[in-house]
Amino acid sequence: MKTVRRFCGILIFTALCTAVALAQPALSRPDKKIVSEFEKKAQRYVSLRNKVKIKAPKVSGTATPDEIYANKVVFLAAVRSARSTARVGDLFTPAAAEIFKRLIETEFTDIETSELRKAVLEADTSGVPLEINVAYPESKELVAMPSALLLTLPQLPKELRYRFIGHSLAILDRDNALIVDFMTDALP
Amino acid sequence: MKQLILTLFLMATVCGLAADPSVIVYGQPVSSDLKVTLPLEEGSVKFVAIGDTGSGSRQQLELAKVMIDYREAIPYEFVLLMGDNLYGSEKPVDFKEKFEDPYRPILDQGVKFYASLGNHDESNQRHYELFNMNGEEYYRFTKGEVSFYALNSNYMDKRQIEWLEKELSKDRSRWKVAFFHHPPYSSGGKHGSSSSIRRIVEPIFIRHGVDVVFTGHDHFYERIKPQNGIFYFVTGAGGKLRRGDVKKNSPITAKAFDEDLHFMLVEITGDLMHFQVISRAGKTVDSGALPRRSP
Numbered sequence: 001m002k003t004v005r006r007f008c009g010i011l012i013f014t015a016l017c018t019a020v021a022l023a024q025p026a027l028s029r030p031d032k033k034i035v036s037e038f039e040k041k042a043q044r045y046v047s048l049r050n051k052v053k054i055k056a057p058k059v060s061g062t063a064t065p066d067e068i069y070a071n072k073v074v075f076l077a078a079v080r081s082a083r084s085t086a087r088v089g090d091l092f093t094p095a096a097a098e099i100f101k102r103l104i105e106t107e108f109t110d111i112e113t114s115e116l117r118k119a120v121l122e123a124d125t126s127g128v129p130l131e132i133n134v135a136y137p138e139s140k141e142l143v144a145m146p147s148a149l150l151l152t153l154p155q156l157p158k159e160l161r162y163r164f165i166g167h168s169l170a171i172l173d174r175d176n177a178l179i180v181d182f183m184t185d186a187l188p
Numbered sequence: 189m190k191q192l193i194l195t196l197f198l199m200a201t202v203c204g205l206a207a208d209p210s211v212i213v214y215g216q217p218v219s220s221d222l223k224v225t226l227p228l229e230e231g232s233v234k235f236v237a238i239g240d241t242g243s244g245s246r247q248q249l250e251l252a253k254v255m256i257d258y259r260e261a262i263p264y265e266f267v268l269l270m271g272d273n274l275y276g277s278e279k280p281v282d283f284k285e286k287f288e289d290p291y292r293p294i295l296d297q298g299v300k301f302y303a304s305l306g307n308h309d310e311s312n313q314r315h316y317e318l319f320n321m322n323g324e325e326y327y328r329f330t331k332g333e334v335s336f337y338a339l340n341s342n343y344m345d346k347r348q349i350e351w352l353e354k355e356l357s358k359d360r361s362r363w364k365v366a367f368f369h370h371p372p373y374s375s376g377g378k379h380g381s382s383s384s385i386r387r388i389v390e391p392i393f394i395r396h397g398v399d400v401v402f403t404g405h406d407h408f409y410e411r412i413k414p415q416n417g418i419f420y421f422v423t424g425a426g427g428k429l430r431r432g433d434v435k436k437n438s439p440i441t442a443k444a445f446d447e448d449l450h451f452m453l454v455e456i457t458g459d460l461m462h463f464q465v466i467s468r469a470g471k472t473v474d475s476g477a478l479p480r481r482s483p
Binding site for chain 2: 067
């Protein structure tokens with residue numbers, strides 16, 4: 001019985017993985033190359049931030065608020081300094097941004113547009129600077145990213161997050177809230 | 189025997205054989221101090237569910253006081269947080285004023301808090317020792333025969349979905365309880381049901397026999413009529429209130445309360461989950477018991 005249950009579990013899990021894979025839209029070969037470049041750049045950012053992370057005080061799963069705050073402040077400063085020459089569009093190159101817009105538009109067509117717009121625009125992100133290499137203000141709420149969209153867009157390394165700021169799509173560092181890059185007019 | 193009869197009756201009601209298909213409701217709301225409707229059985233799993241707490245407001249403190257007082261009558265062991273644990277800034281002083289100070293007496297008594305993340309929470313809260321997240325944005329823990337799944341509904345990506353599917357598929361616990369911020373079902377005027385989350389998690393919950401789901405985000409209390417056999421609660425007024433926000437005559441509402449802050453007291457014993465909802469004024473605004481889905 002146990003074996004049957006385990007087998008069924010594996011089957012369902014495989015089916016889910018397949019469904020998730022199928023949920024990702026098919027891209028042409030040139031588009032795949034652009035997305036692959038985007039993913040490499042995202043990974044390069046992660047390598048850089050991991051390299052300078054050692055400058056920040058360590059933080060464990062049982063940290064105090066002081067330790068968490070000290071880590072964030074030092075980590076943020078270190079990454080900002082390490083990528084002081086970064087420019088808007090380093091990750092979202094014009095070609096990549098074009099693909100992202102297309103992917104999002106496809107998603108917005110497939111699912112009720114109004115529903116997704118509501119989910120994205122319901123958060124108040126006014127006052128969040130649309131600027132790279134600055135921190136997303138901790139006093140401002142974050143836009144909950146619609147799952148369907150996350151399953152459509154290229155998957156980021158776990159240290160990075162997609163977030164909408166108004167109609168713009170940004171990439172944030174999960175641990176220090178740095179705005180790594182953004183593209184405007186992402187929301188149709 | 190009594191337990192068996194009660195369970196059979198509950199199963200019958202859930203199957204739609206009685207007038208109220210959702211739960212047994214324990215009488216009318218009462219106003220006496222420290223009214224207890226839970227059975228308080230030895231060895232049961234007793235906890236509090238509360239959401240959207242971290243305002244640091246006078247109202248949060250007043251509700252926390254009632255919650256602390258109630259622990260003398262109902263010795264709950266831990267607290268589930270539905271997210272929005274810290275509104276506004278997240279400096280060390282904010283952790284103190286919006287979390288540690290309000291709940292200090294029960295923290296000192298050893299009551300553990302298990303947090304999930306809301307849209308006002310930074311991911312770094314996962315490191316905070318008193319939120320018991322052990323550095324993870326989504327995690328699972330077990331108490332007795334109950335498995336608890338804390339999810340991050342702000343960012344339900346492929347990694348998290350695969351993790352949830354994998355954990356649930358090997359979970360043989362008698363009860364499976366999920367908690368997170370955005371409600372798959374809600375009658376809120378401001379936010380309402382998060383269909384984006386529902387579309388992803390509900391099929392997984394159904395497939396793996398999740399019994400109960402606690403959420404927040406909407407700043408009121410709502411017990412949802414069972415959806416596909418799952419009981420959903422919105423408990424999002426632990427520190428902020430959106431008065432009058434529950435849509436009138438919503439077809440999914442079994443019971444709602446949007447006139448004051450509240451928290452939920454919960455006791456799981458055998459195949460029943462008992463609950464009692466307490467307002468800031470100390471009134472019991474809802475109570476009852478529900479059976480688990482997959483006996």
